[in-house]
Amino acid sequence: NTASGGEALRNNTTGYNNTAIGSNADVSSGGLINATAIGAYAVVNASNKIRLGDANVTVIEGQVAYTYTSDRNQKENFQSVDGDDVLRKIRQLSLTSWNYIGDDRKQSRHYGPVAQEFFATFGDDGVG
Known part of the structure; x- marks a missing residue:
């Protein structure tokens, strides 16, 4: 695990391969695996997930376009x-x-x- 910032990754107990960068950046529960939270008060709530920022973040930009999945295997609760x-x-x-x-x-x-x-x-x- 890697944590940088006051109180970063404080909820982690048994999880591993987690990263929290920023004041109070954290995981939502102690057993997450490969979860990343970046930014002050960013909280990631699932394993194998990256959370950028908290509710105050309004824009996330990058040098290249982000990839958005449309794969059926990443979705649920289908309704006609x-x-x-x-x-x-x-x-x-x-x-x-x-x-x-x-x-x-x-x-x-x-x-x-x-x-x-x-x-x-x-x-x-x-x-x-």
Whole structure:
């Protein structure tokens, strides 16, 4: 285990191969394995997982794009949806072209809805 920062990795008891960097960076329970928490008050809650920052973090950036898995084996609680209803909702979203603040608008263009509008349309599915 590796810990750096006041109270870092204080909840670890039997876990191993864990890393906590930052004041109060920690694991949520004492037996996690290969768990990493980076940033003040970052708490990782599962083995083989990396947690960057706490609830105050609003942006995580990197030099290269992050990989997001769409693998069925990484998901659960599948439920059927009405495809016609989903398409109707998508057609109502405002689709725009935009760039992140500080990026060159001619070299870094993105297309699609913004997260807030997508969540307002699809966020409350009655499940959770």
